[in-house]
Amino acid sequence: MAEVNAQRAAALARREKAGREPAPRRLAEDDIRRLVGSFDDIRNTLRDADSKDKNNVYRELRLALTYDPGQNKISVEAKPDADYCGVTLRVRGGT
Known part of the structure; x- marks a missing residue:
């Protein structure tokens, strides 16, 4: 019984902490321009890359062309793997 109560208390503490996460930061116009501009660097790097390297990049991105x-x-x-790309996914509400 004590173990179950401890697990419940820990779960409630995690839920409370998760509810206090700050709102995502808004990007400034300069941040957006810089981000979009970096796509040119990626495109140029891939354009000039060896075909085996391109294949590896496309496979990691789970790229599908139809x-x-x-x-x-x-x-x-x-459809890049969220864990691989460092994306944090959260579930909101009851589960």
Whole structure:
């Protein structure tokens, strides 16, 4: 019984702490410009990279390209692993 009460108290403390997390920081216009501008660096680096290196980057991004011959278009979808990319995902509300 004491162990269950200790686990419950720890869970309640974690929930309370999670509820006090600060709101995400808003990006300033300069931050956004700098971020978008860095895409050019990434594009240029990939353009000049060895094809085996490109393949590794695309695989890590879980990149999928789908060609639609009727519209002569290529759709690109990336599903990078959130843990690998350092993204923190949270569940809000009851679970």
